[in-house]
Amino acid sequence: MLLQPILISILAGAFILVAPKKIRKIVEGFSLATSIYLFLACIRIFIKSPINGGFLYVDGLSRFIVLGIGFFGALVTLYSLRFMASYTQFRSYYANIIWTIGLSMLAASSNNMIVLLTAWGFLGLTLYMLINVAGPNAANTSKKTFIIIGGSDSLMIMGFALVWLITGDLNLSNIKIVIDNSLSFWAFLLIAIGAFAKAGAMPFHTWIPDTAKEAPVPVTAFLPASLDKLLGIYLLARLVMNVFILNSSTQALLMAIGAITIVAAVMMALVQHDFKRLLGYHAVSQVGYMVLGLGTGNPIGIAGGLFHMLNNALYKTSLFLSGGNVQYKTKTSDLDSLGGLGKVMPISFFSALIAALAISGVPPLNGFFSKWMVYQGVIEKGKSGGVLWIFCLVAAMFGSGLTLASFIKFIHAIFLGKAKGERRAASDERRNEVSLSMWLPPLILAVLCIVFGIFASLIPLKYLIVPALADNLDFIGSWPSAKAALFLLIGLGVGLLVYLAGNFKGVRETDPYIGGEEVEEKMRLSGTEFYGTIKELPFIRAFYKKAEKKLFDIYEIAKKFIFVFIRIFQYLHNGVLPTYLVWCLLGIIVFLFVLVR
Amino acid sequence: MMKHLFNFIVFPGFLFTAAVGLVASWIDRKVTARVQWRVGPPWYQPLIDLVKLSIKEITVPRGAIKPVFFLAPLVGLSGVILASTFIWLPNIDLGATGFRGDIIVVLYLLTLPAIALILGASSSGNPLASVGLSREIKLVLAYELPFIIALTIPIIKSSGLLKLTDLVAYQTINGAFVSSISGVLAIIVAIFCMQAKLGLVPFDMGEAETEIMGGVLIEYSGMLLGIFKLTKTMMLVALPVFLSTVFWGGFSIWKYVVLLVIIVLMRNTNPRVRIDQAVRFFWGKMTAIAIIAAFLATLGM
Structure with missing residues (x-):
């Protein structure tokens, strides 16, 4: 039952690859059908779990990873139908997408280390192929990605070899290693590096912004934004929860990596001029919360980390896909020349706005809930003493503020604000939304962001996260999400009453007022220069200079x-x-x- | 549920906080007037101003993204109502359960008005609003860092309590946090951050009437502007009460008056600073003091 969909995906991928080029429509339809079949198979696995089938097994942790893989696979394939229509290498693209879904299912459900490593290695290869679909310009990026992923894979193989050396067992479910000497520590660290590179934690993150810039948008939305996070953090969670018993210094290392990743990556995102790179840096920064949560080692922190992984996949994919819609319509991803698209593309704008608020941790959306859980995990960890937790807590909470700032810039520069003169004339500011197969996937994800935020403890935590944990959740804080959301809605109603209590005679349209002057083209503020003041601060300027010279790469x-x-x-x-x-x-x-x- | 609704809309949520806020803003204006050798307005002036705004015409700039432009004031108001309900509840009824917030939740809810203001300004398409919002978001970044560090001090000192009710209960037993050095430093930092959060002089560069004509608020008129003003008035209550709850052992009228007097004095004795000066001030001096406070708190001082 586990093996069947994986085998079918491999066969289907091979068929797509050799299909004649003329039957493009059939190939596309076949890919969509396959991805939907795989999604259904994932749902079936999710319901039937736990399943134990020798090399493969699905337990509470891997079952919702498998579900997520199927879900994002189907969604991205649907989105690709229109977006990839202009690419000539569509056979290679769809074959690799289908293979990636199948291999990811294999990686998430494998119990045997060799099977896991094989699937992991092939995933690096399909990622390389998918980036290359963009054409010769992406060659450098795909090479870089392949080297970073491949190199960390080889470290991971060494790590698993050390595990085998310590235990003499290849089945992950049988292994339980206490980290008490340097050998077991290195075994953990080497495998964790594989997970870090996949998920994009620092310092193995540099392939993600480059990939985000060069690869086609669905590829970025599918791999670095959702699937690679699911897999990388899944592996790390597997290590932290089942395979290893961490000591406090290893936990401290994970927490420190998490905290540094959050702040450093988001500082880079703040000054980007290309929205795909901006989103790419956020794809790195969010990993920090997950690693931080897992590093705390207590149930609430781990649950927060896993929940954040899921939430990140939702809003980050939504952001990339809405960004893809913008690029599809305007043929550019340069923030300087965009603006005012909220009117032209209202549905994409809505999806992007919800996802942007969710990633910035605005209550009552899902990003806030999982961040809040991670913070509590950090505070819980702090009860055992030390000062590191304070640093991590401040970094995580301030990182959330920086995220908000860079998404204000994102929303202002693309959807609000004003377009550049010639573009404004061209777009005519009339409604001109993309087709259904392109606006639907981000919209579904944005709605899920709202649902997962408001009903967090009723739906996602109850059915997805808590079954993965051994213990029950104890919240230190208190956030009645459903009730609070209801009252926020009531608050909107109250505001509306206050508004209507006034002398409401309709509204009048006027020209923007700037003291009686005409608004000129040169007065436009695109949003990319919002943080110039911060970039020029003494200490921070040095940081950016070093980063520009790629000293951190x-x-x-x-x-x-x-x-x-x-x-x-x-x-x-x-x-x-x-x-x-x-x-x-x-x-x-x-x-x-x-x-x- | 009905009790929560009452808490939310009448007491201590919307109507009560708004009423207190109107009185507080009258005190602010009266004291300001006295400082400047003027007579000052009568006590009902803030309410009249609101009523006056409600009968004015509403205009929308051509090319604005209307849904965002109209929704933004309402979202900000809704956020501040929920935040002030969460802040007031532990001060009036320690035992009640079910509808509670903690430090982190309140901190995030208190940024909602700022986000709403920024998005509203951004949707108007006015260049001066863009200038204002770019300053506003940088100011948010600036004060958020020391404010977060200051807010960790109650958590450190109570060894991991987060709910506002727990913190108030802890302080009634063990004494308020301000009775220690770290607590004093933390509340000083928090007061400066409060001034910036309220957008009052010297940190009003986002609006800066004399320079960018209201900045973020430039395109708002009529009741939409009234709702933004009302939100700000309510913040003038919610923030001092929040500070006295988490640092000062719970709300009482004289503590509120003390904090209000500090706000008014600071606003009357300082000129507006530039945004880069504000960022340097908060990320430099204030953050340094907050870090020292956190360090002292870990030592139990």
């Missing part, structure tokens, strides 16, 4: 390091035949000397 650092070695070999490989012959002769002499002696 592990890929660039490793590249420099490796090039030093390569230069030595380059020196030897000078292409002059006599030199090579001399080397051969010297080698033979050494050989003879060793053998004869």
Whole structure:
């Protein structure tokens, strides 16, 4: 039952890849049908779990991951039908999407380390192929991604080898390692690096903003924004909850990584001029909350981290897809030249606004609820002493403020505000929404953001998160989400009454008032320069300068390091035949000397 | 449920807070007038101003995103009503259950008015509103950091209590947090942040009437403007009460008056600062003091 949908996905992907190019419509329809079939299979697995089938098993933790994989797979395939219509490599695209869904299901449900590693490795490959769909411009990005993911995969293999060395067992469900010596610590850390690179925690995050910029939007929405988060954090949660028993210094390490990721990534997001890169940095920053939550090691923190993973997948995918709609209509992702699209694309605007408020943690949306749980986990952890938790708490809460700031910029520059002159004339400010298959997926996700926020403890926590935990949840704080949401609505009603109590005779349209002057084109404030003041602060300016030089990019650092070695070999490989012959002769002499002696 | 509804709309939520706020803003205006050697308005002036706004015509700038423009004031008001209900409840009825907030929830709800104001300004499409909102959001960023650190001090000192009721109960047993050095430092930081949250001089650069003609509020008129003013009036109650609840052992009238006098004096004795000065002030001095306070709190001082 577990294996069947995975095998079907592999066969279907292979069929799509070899199908003739002429039957494009059939290929698209077939891909959508397959993805919907996989989603249904995921629902079935979710309902039937726990399932134990030897190498594969689905328990409380992996069952909602599998459900999420199927859900996002179907949604993104639906979205792709229109968005990818202009791409020529559609066969490779759909084949890899279908394969990714199947392989992700395999990775999430595998109990055997070898099976997990195999699925994980192939996922890196499909990601590489998917980025390459964008054409030759994306070659550098896909190479970088492949190297970071592949490199961390190899570290992960070493980590699992260490686990095997310690326990002699390959089944994850049998393993329980207490981290009390350096060997078990390294085993944990090496596997965790694999999870970090997949999810995009610092310092293995640098592939995400680049991918977000270069790859087609559905690819970014599907992999770095939703699926890779689900898988990476799933693996980390598996390690933290079942496979390892963490000691306090390992937990502190995770918490510190989480807190630094939140703040550093969001500071980078604040100054981006391209909305896809901006969203990419947020895809990194949000991982921080998840890692922080898992690092606390108490039920509320872990539940918060997992819930945040789910919420992040919802609103981040919604943001990327609505951003994709904007790009589809305007053919640009440059914040400087957009603006005023709220009128033109009301549905995309609504989805993006809800998702943006959710990611900024505005109550009563889902992002607030899961962040609130993570904070409580941190405070709970603080009861055992130390000062690190204060730093983490402040970083996480302030990071939320910075997120809000950069999404104010996002919303202002794209949907509110004013468009550039020539674009304003072209768009005519009439309603011009994208087609149903493109506005529906982000809208579904935005509605889910609202539902998951208001009914957090009734629906997602009860059915998805709590079954994954061994313990019950104890909230330190108090946030009656459903009741509060109802009262916020009543508050809107009260406001409306106050409003209507006035002398309401309808409204009159006027020109924008700027002291009697005409509004000129040069007065437009696009929003990208909102944070210039902050960028110029002494300490922060140094940070941005270093970041621009890519001093924090592990890929660039490793590249420099490796090039030093390569230069030595380059020196030897000078292409002059006599030199090579001399080397051969010297080698033979050494050989003879060793053998004869 | 009916009790909650009563709490929300009449006492201590909407009507009560609004009434107290109108009185407080009259005190503010009267004291300001006396400082400037004027007579000052009669006590009902703030209410009349509101009524006056309600009969004025509402105008919308051409090209504004209307749903956002109209909804923004209402969202801000709704947020501040819920926040003030959460803040008042532990001060009037410690035992009741079911409809409670904690520090984090209140902190987030208190940013709703600012978000609403910013989105409303952004939707108007006015360049001066854009200037105002860019200052406003930077100001939010600026005060949020020291404010968060200051708010961790009650959590540290009570070793992990978060609900407002728990904090009030803890302070009635163990003495208010301000009776320690870290508590004093924290409330000083929080008072400055409160001034910025209220958007009063010296931190009113988002509106700056003499410079950008109201900035974020420039396009708002009639009752929409009235609702924004009402929200601000209610904040003038909610914030001092919040501060006295979490730092000062719960609300009482004289504590509120003291905080109000500080607000009024600060606003009358300072010129408006530039936004970069404000950011430097909050991220520099204020954050440093807050960190020292947090450090002292971990040492139990």
